[in-house]
Amino acid sequence: MTDLPALYRVLSPARVPGGKLVAVFPDASGDLQARAASIRTPLSVFIQYFNVSDVVLRVFTPTREKGESDSGALAALSWLFGRGEIADLADIHMNGEVVPAQLCGGEWLLRQGDVTAQEAPAEGAAERLGLEQVGAVHTARISRPTLAVELGGLEELQAVASDPEAVKAVGLTTDTTGLLLYVPGGVPELGHAAVSFRAFGPLRGWGEDAASSNMFACLVGVLGARGLLPEEAGLLRGLQLKPGQPARLSAQFVAQPSGASDVWVGGSALPEQ
Structure with a gap:
């Protein structure tokens, strides 16, 4: 047993x-929980077993077992591949589930599945969330x-205050459990991106x-249903803009009129200096 883990920065923009x-x-x-607590990073991933094509993981926060984490899987895959332990295709086993993973352009991507999206009523969403106006509204589903909800611009997206009770109320009204706010385009200093978004899930x-x-x-599926995905290259980059903690994600997909199929999402996972 070793208590000296490797630290990885996962899904970070290159410059920030x-x-x-x-x-x-x-x-x-x-005692995995005690070991995770001693490191005090937001996530700790333990490699329980691996061979060239299968990786079994357990993921913890400092206070509880998380069960599964795509960010944890990306870090573990990068560590194992960097040591020559696995191939560029692998199955990730977490919390009783199996998730296929592939290395694409130097980034690990995990299969999310097929996404369906359809237009949804906009009534009440803007008012409950304190937004002046909204654009397209859709319901997207994997599981x-x-x-x-599309917003009017980047400044409006960045200015949204986190309000869990308001998000809960919108979810209960619309029979949804998560909320995406998004705008086209990115933030130049964070690298190229086709779309920027924030994600809430109280x-x-x-x-x-x-x-x-x-x-x-889910956002890739919404863009597919709106006919906004690139037709030739099935690759999209997006920025997730939680205040003070931006992330840059990559998605591979097949665009569909009802959303997107065979969606894979991932990004960079680099050793922390």
């Missing part, structure tokens, strides 16, 4: 430290329904996430 900091432990022995047990693969996959 952000994303999530993950501790990668190469073994899963002893759970997410409300996606009905899923968290307030605002800094880097959510599932939410970005």
Whole structure:
């Protein structure tokens, strides 16, 4: 057993430290919760078993077992691949689920699945969230329904105050459990991106996430349903703009009139200096 993990910065823009900091432990022995608490990083991932094509992980926060985490998986994959332990295709086993992973252009991507999206009524969303006006409103679904609301511009997106009770109220009204706010385009100093967004999930047990693969996959489906995905290259980059903790994500997909199929999401995972 070792208590000296490798630290990885996951899904961070190149020029501004952000994303999530993950501790990668190469073994899963002893009191995992105590080991995670001693490191004090937001996420600790323990490699329980691996061979060339399968990786079994357990993921903890400093206070509880998280069960699964795409950010934790990206860090573990990067650590293992950097040591020559796995191939560029692997199955990730977490919390009883199996998630395919692939290395694409130097970034690991995890399969999110097929996303369907349809227009949703806009009534009440702007008022409850304190927004002056909203654009397109859709409900997107992989396994759970997410409300996606287009805002008027980047400044409006960045100015939104986190209000868990308001987000809960919108979710209960629209029968959704997550909220996406988004605008086209990115922030130049954070690198090229086709879309910027923020993600909220108090009905899923968290307030605002800094880097959510599932939410970005839902947004890809919404853009597909709106006919806004690139037709030739099935690759999209997005910025998640939680205040003070930006993230940059990549998505691979097949655009569909009803959303997007075979969506994979991931991004960079680099050793923390």
